[in-house]
Amino acid sequence: MIKHLVSAGAVSAILALAAPIHAKDRTGYQAIAAGDLAAAERILVAERRIFPSRPELLLNLAAIYGRTGRTAEASTLYARVLKLPATMLDLPSGREASSHALATVALAAVQRNLAVASR
Structure with missing residues (x-):
């Protein structure tokens, strides 16, 4: 089983950011952390073309979408x-x-933020 490191996102402690154990940043983690x-989005979109169902890619891209106001896209991922x-x-x-x-947890946070924004 391949394992990946996951840390919390800056916007919310619950948004997942996955990092590979190997040096090459294929999950956008290093770019997100920086x-x-x-740049992270470009990495993730390219990697998803190869691995469309890797959860760490989906989680990281969703976190980026959430941080950049694309909540519908984040929710979908x-x-x-x-x-x-x-x-x-x-x-x-x-x-x-x-x-x-x-x-x-991240989906609930996105939905909660949408509810607050619509008030």
């Missing part, structure tokens, strides 16, 4: 993660989290 969301089999992802703290747990 605040370069445009989180919902897609929930339709895939759950995958355990390593957190930088050494803990693990299910892709489903991360997507559920």
